[in-house]
Amino acid sequence: MDPVNFFSLASQQNRWLSVRQSAVAQNVANVNTPGYKAVDVEPFEAVLNSTGIEMQKTRASHLSPMSGAGSEAETEENAKWQVVHSGNSVSIEEQMLKAGEVSGAYQRNTSVMKTFHRMLLAASRG
């Protein structure tokens, strides 16, 4: 049986969620900037299924981009929400909704992690 690498999965998703939170923060900060287009991160599924191709490094000490964190991309034009006259496509309601989703998922993740850890501890104590 394959070992369930739950901890790495959960921490990967938490990293993705925090990148998403920073994308939401960018959108909210730029809610009154003319011409600003809302951004979002690529979905977690895509991050998980990506093969993790990295750029070639010429030196071992070069930093590589954090894998599995997702990158920001412009959202497809969101027809559901309005685009105001100045060309800004951020809707505060939508962003608040997203921020709520992020914090809910984060909380769920951390509490499952906690439970898993307790189970491991209980098993090792015997």
Added chain:
Amino acid sequence: MIDPIKVAIQVASSGLEAQSRRMLVVSENLANASTTGNTPGADPYTRKTVSFESVLDDISGANLVRVDRVDSDKKPYRVEYDPSHPAADADGNVKLPNVDMLVELADMRESNRSYEANLQIIKQARSLSSMTIDLLRSS
């Protein structure tokens, strides 16, 4: 790599600063809503407008926001007939500021709402990091 939660707080605080600058300009306009000139035919207070721009932060790669420029509104002044006013011209007309109270109040409400949204983002980012720290506790 900078912690994305830290980046979120940084971006939101740049939003707070920009919105409070906007609030400052609005209050300036409101306070000077009936400031006229002193000499005959002089121009009164001109309404100020504020516009934002998005700047890319090199270190975190995030789009911060800042006040681009504060311009003056090009709307014509209101003119009123009041020959006894010190700023009245030869025909007895006084130029009054081009400030519209309703527009200013609407602007203030919008700025207030955006400020609150930024504060909410900061609160949530803090709660995310404290959830992570709580993993260490009580297990």
